[in-house]
Amino acid sequence: MFTINLKSSEKNQLIDITDEIRELAQEQGRDKSACLIFVLHTTAAVTINENADPDVKSDLIMGLKKLIPNFKEFKHREGNSDAHIKSSLVGSSEIIPLKDGKLILGTWQGIFFAEFDGPRKRSVVVSFF
Ligand code: ZN
Secondary structure, three states, X not given: OEEEEEEXXXXXXXXXXXXXXXXXXXXXXXXXXXXXXXXXXXXXXXXXXXXXXXXXXXXXXXXXXXXXXXXXXXXXXXXXHHHHHHHHHHOOEEEEEEEOOEEOOOOOEEEEEEEOOOOOEEEEEEEEO
């Protein structure tokens, strides 16, 4: 099991972690068939989406912000229920197939750490099996 440490700089942010995962897979996943990526937080997530046009990233963030506003009726005292909901919707894990240490991803697919309550220090666990 491996850990990637990140530092987000915005409240809502998608951070491309494809290169880090790709390097780890080449070093550690040569005889494995899949890669599990797991986020250790309740107000962040991991997702796979287009990493070619950066507008996809900003539209995804804007869409989620409009879908889940921070309603004043929320009761959670920390005041970040919108971030908790986004985390659950987007999800805390992804599994990517591997072949000879290479991630099997579509041409436009990248792996993004999704921050919903930044800026914070964050950790992502990666495991090969
Ligand atoms: Zn909270």
